[in-house]
Amino acid sequence: MVIYYSRSGNTKQIADYIGEKTGADVIRLETVKTYPSDYNEMLDYAQEEQRNGEKPELKNKNINIEDYDTIFLGYPIWWGEIATPVYTFLDEYNLSGKKIAPFVTSGSSGLSGTRSDIKKEEPNAEILDAMSITSSTLNNYKSLTDNWLSKLGF
Ligand SMILES: Cc1cc2nc3c(=O)[nH]c(=O)nc-3n(C[C@H](O)[C@H](O)[C@H](O)COP(=O)(O)O)c2cc1C
Helix, strand or coil, X not given: CEEECCCCCHHHHHHHHHHHHHCCCEEECCECCCCCCCHHHHHHXXXXXXXXXXXXXXXXXXXXXXXXXXXXXXEEEECCEECHHHHHHHXXXXXXXXXXXXXXXXXXXXXXXXXXHHHHHCCCCEXXXXXXXXXXXXXXXXXXXXXXXXXXXX
């Protein structure tokens, strides 16, 4: 199963492609509140949210993760961290015993230690090799995703 958050669509195109290639179900996390559409306003907003340790409420309720043993988890980097809506997901769901394959988009930061942040939230999950796509490799996302999936055995 693919679970992801995407504000401006970069992570979404990769999530949809993974779904297409693997036949996995794809779920987009959405927040109850609407984030600012202006980029600079959004930067400040997200920084404040992180400072306060807020976990924005998700519209998605009771996602059925039971029947899936591998979760492709997609998120953008916000200020060097996992985007907060994905933190809400990690908070609300227990992924013990599951495999988590993170895929990450960012301007340039890359994974930025978020793999170990997932491990902290989900100590009993197995975190597989992550894929990081930045603005300079985004055009290439299909072949990068193909390589990554085949390395993971899909
Ligand atoms: C609030 C916010 C903070 C961001 N912080 C970073 C950052 O620390 N490093 C970075 O390389 N990109 C940063 N970015 C850029 C996004 O990670 C990048 O554009 C990402 O691909 C957006 O994914 P999306 O289109 O799926 O929402 C930030 C973007 C936003 C909106």
